[in-house]
Amino acid sequence: MKPTIPQGTRDFNAETIRKRNYIFDTIRNVFELYGFQPLETPAMENLETLTGKYGDEGDKLIFRILDSGNPFSSDFFKGLGNILKDYNEGTKHFQDIKGFDIDSPWEKPFWELNPEVIESIANDKKFSKYFSNLKSEVSQKALRYDLTIPFARYVAMNYSQLSFPFKRYQIQPVWRADRPQKGRYREFYQCDADVVGSNSLLNEIELLNIYNDVFKRLNLAVEIKINNRKMLTALAELCGGADKIIDITVAIDKLDKIGMDKVKEELMQRGLNEDQISIIEKYLLIEGTNDEKLNAAKKLFSENETAKKGIEELEYLLNFENNISKLVVDFTLARGLNYYTGTIIEVKAHDVKIGSIGGGGRYDDLTGLFGVPNLSGLGISFGVDRIYDVMEELNVFPPSLQTTTQVLFFNLGETESKVAFTLMQELRKKNIKSEIYHEAAKFDKQFKYAERKSISYIIIIGSKELESKSCVVKNIKTGEQETIFQTELSSFSFE
RNA sequence: GAGGAUGUAGCUCAGUUGGUUAGAGCGUCAGUUUGUGGCACUGAAGGCCGGGGGUUCGAGACCCCUCAUUCUCCCCA
Numbered sequence: 356m357k358p359t360i361p362q363g364t365r366d367f368n369a370e371t372i373r374k375r376n377y378i379f380d381t382i383r384n385v386f387e388l389y390g391f392q393p394l395e396t397p398a399m400e401n402l403e404t405l406t407g408k409y410g411d412e413g414d415k416l417i418f419r420i421l422d423s424g425n426p427f428s429s430d431f432f433k434g435l436g437n438i439l440k441d442y443n444e445g446t447k448h449f450q451d452i453k454g455f456d457i458d459s460p461w462e463k464p465f466w467e468l469n470p471e472v473i474e475s476i477a478n479d480k481k482f483s484k485y486f487s488n489l490k491s492e493v494s495q496k497a498l499r500y501d502l503t504i505p506f507a508r509y510v511a512m513n514y515s516q517l518s519f520p521f522k523r524y525q526i527q528p529v530w531r532a533d534r535p536q537k538g539r540y541r542e543f544y545q546c547d548a549d550v551v552g553s554n555s556l557l558n559e560i561e562l563l564n565i566y567n568d569v570f571k572r573l574n575l576a577v578e579i580k581i582n583n584r585k586m587l588t589a590l591a592e593l594c595g596g597a598d599k600i601i602d603i604t605v606a607i608d609k610l611d612k613i614g615m616d617k618v619k620e621e622l623m624q625r626g627l628n629e630d631q632i633s634i635i636e637k638y639l640l641i642e643g644t645n646d647e648k649l650n651a652a653k654k655l656f657s658e659n660e661t662a663k664k665g666i667e668e669l670e671y672l673l674n675f676e677n678n679i680s681k682l683v684v685d686f687t688l689a690r691g692l693n694y695y696t697g698t699i700i701e702v703k704a705h706d707v708k709i710g711s712i713g714g715g716g717r718y719d720d721l722t723g724l725f726g727v728p729n730l731s732g733l734g735i736s737f738g739v740d741r742i743y744d745v746m747e748e749l750n751v752f753p754p755s756l757q758t759t760t761q762v763l764f765f766n767l768g769e770t771e772s773k774v775a776f777t778l779m780q781e782l783r784k785k786n787i788k789s790e791i792y793h794e795a796a797k798f799d800k801q802f803k804y805a806e807r808k809s810i811s812y813i814i815i816i817g818s819k820e821l822e823s824k825s826c827v828v829k830n831i832k833t834g835e836q837e838t839i840f841q842t843e844l845s846s847f848s849f850e
Numbered sequence: 851g852a853g854g855a856u857g858u859a860g861c862u863c864a865g866u867u868g869g870u871u872a873g874a875g876c877g878u879c880a881g882u883u884u885g886u887g888g889c890a891c892u893g894a895a896g897g898c899c900g901g902g903g904g905u906u907c908g909a910g911a912c913c914c915c916u917c918a919u920u921c922u923c924c925c926c927a
Contacts, residue, residue: 359918412925415851501927529927534851536921543927609924690926710927738927767885802887817885829886836886 363533363541373756374746375544378573378739379526382546385569386524389561391548394523396505398530402497408504408694408724410601418498418530418541498530502547503694503721503734510551511725519552519730538709538741547715549734551722556671559698559717562735563672566702566713567679569737574751576705577712578681581672582688584696584716585665589656590638594631602626603635608689610639638686645673645684652686668698694718700735704745712741759788761849763805766792767817774841775816778826781845805831812849816841 360366367375383393405417499505502525510521526546535541548565550558563579570577587607591600602625610618615636622632634655641651649666656662669684690699697717704712715735722730746752762782764775775791782789790810792801805813815827826844829836839847 362919410925416925531926533926534924539926545927605925710925712927714927736927741927765885797884798886799883800887806888813887815885819885827886831887834886 361541363535363539365540365542370757371743373758374752375739375743377752377756378742378746379544379546381572382569382737382739383524383526385565385572386546386548388568389522389548389565391522391524394506394509394525395527396499396502396509396525398498398528399496400499400505400508402495404508404725405497405500405504409500413500416531416533417500418532420496420498499527500531501529502527502545502736503549503718506547506549506734507551507721507732508725510730511722511727514722514727520550520558521552522548522550524548538744540740544739546737546739547734549732551730551732553733554731556668556698558733559668559672560675560677562715562733563679563682563700564677566700566735567677570702573742573746575742575746575749576681578683578703578705579679580683580685580688580701580703581669582685582699583665583668584699585661585668586652586686587689589659589662589665590635592661593656593659594627594634599625599627604689607635607639607687610687615639641686645682648684648686649673672698690714690716694721696720697731698733704741707745707748709741709745711738712745713737757809759808760790760810761787762789762812762814763801763808763810764789764791765798765801765813765815765817766795767815768795771816771818771821774821775814778814778816778841778844785845787849802831814844 399420402417402419406414409417506523506525510517524547526544528542528544530542533539533541548562550562563581566577566579587604588600591598591603594603603622606618606621606625609621613621618639619632619636622635627635637655638652641648641655643651649670652662652666656666673682673684685701688699688701690701695716696719699716700714701711702713713736715733717731717733719731720728721732722728762779764772764779766772766775772791772795779789779791792804802813811830811832813829813831815829820826820838820841824841825838826841827836827838828844828847
């Protein structure tokens with residue numbers, strides 16, 4: 356049987372890790388440069404910490420962990436026991452399972468079934484619905500879905516010891532039980548920077564500049580799109596249905612994908628009338644330069660106070676003295692996460708067809724969910740895996756990342772290799788990356804090994820060289836070679 | 851959650867309307883060549899044709915089921 360890894364996960368080889376580390380280091384350096392401090396949180400959180408924070412769709416994608424990781428732990432059986440009671444008392448839980456045969460395989464009392472039997476029942480398609488319900492009853496932990504909510508939890512837990520505004524950055528993997536496809540994985544890294552405890556729009560400016568700096572350093576052309584949730588709130592108010600804000604944002608977020616007609620169709624399905632939809636259409640049709648868009652929005656919303664505030668904030672960001680390239684107002688930008696309330700940001704790569712490579716926004720009351728109200732925060736996130744894919748496609752990784760062993764000592768026998776080993780340790784003290792071939796072998800093989808690892812220099816010490824206390828240094832790439840004394844080796848320059 | 855595609859050697863893939871012993875390239879190993887590689891030539895190893903069931907005299911190929919991988923939509927980074 357061939358070994359495999361779970362769907363949506365990946366192994367990383369040396370070359371990939373070097374490139375990924377290059378991205379991580381770049382982001383980390385910029386974060387530190389702006390005064391952010393590192394934080395790490397556990398891979399798993401309590402399930403209740405995560406649920407309800409990411410919207411209905413998001414909740415479905417939370418990677419749940421069965422209680423204590425063991426599906427047949429005592430809590431699991433307790434859950435089964437409860438179900439069984441219902442079963443004996445009138446099959447409450449089984450009524451809605453199609454094809455459930457009440458006489459089989461449950462002819463025995465439940466507690467007499469051994470774990471193997473239960474497992475085989477659990478794997479039976481007929482019962483999968485029932486068992487997935489049961490699983491959710493006993494699953495109390497989950498893998499983290501993003502870094503923002505764990506951060507909010509951390510802030511709430513350590514509120515009294517932190518000084519505000521609190522600026523932290525976090526670079527860790529997150530997990531989503533999504534169907535993988537291009538640019539989408541089940542395990543992937545996020546790099547987040549958040550500020551909590553400050554309402555100042557200066558934070559927005561700072562984080563926008565972080566985006567700008569990082570992508571400049573990575574040599575990637577990007578477009579940074581901004582909007583403000585207040586615009587969407589105002590839109591909902593204007594349409595007479597403030598409670599419809601989620602329906603509206605979900606629908607208009609799709610504009611660039613499905614087009615105006617389909618969006619209108621969807622809005623209708625979500626219960627909006629024609630007058631309301633025509634207002635939304637006017638909003639979505641706003642075009643032009645940033646200034647033109649803002650002016651059009653001012654007209655459309657006229658006296659609406661929420662919209663005024665949103666436009667004011669956007670204007671502040673645009674007019675602030677900065678040299679951010681490609682900062683674009685996009686009123687159709689909505690972003691799925693429920694907790695955003697102010698500025699929202701999304702970064703897209705130029706010339707590569709892939710989802711967004713970064714996003715973020717302001718959330719007025721994130722920690723309120725954890726009992727610490729009135730703390731406004733702002734965060735951004737980098738999608739490293741997608742940034743990697745984009746950089747790979749555009750071929751913008753610096754070639755200098757491909758570092759490898761510099762020197763390979765040939766192994767030509769017992770006594771020869773001992774001398775070679777001593778010399779090699781001298782080179783290593785000089786910080787020259789060196790290896791010795793693992794066994795005495797034909798030249799052919801040792802040369803091939805060096806080529807494979809693209810090692811530039813090989814050093815030959817055989818019986819001749821032993822006698823004369825010399826060694827042959829050969830540059831494989833140029834073919835040049837020279838014989839020098841062994842004592843000269845540590846001052847040789849391996850370029 | 852919805853809909854496609856693909857599973858044949860370590861890797862990339864051929865395999866005709868179903869027909870004898872399933873092929874190629876690359877890689878691996880050995881040799882030509884025991885101290886100077888990359889090239890070339892010769893040879894070898896390596897396959898439950900994803901798994902199960904069915905149709906047939908006969909299945910890698912056709913049908914059903916299943917598992918896995920992958921892509922699109924939804925949603926997201």
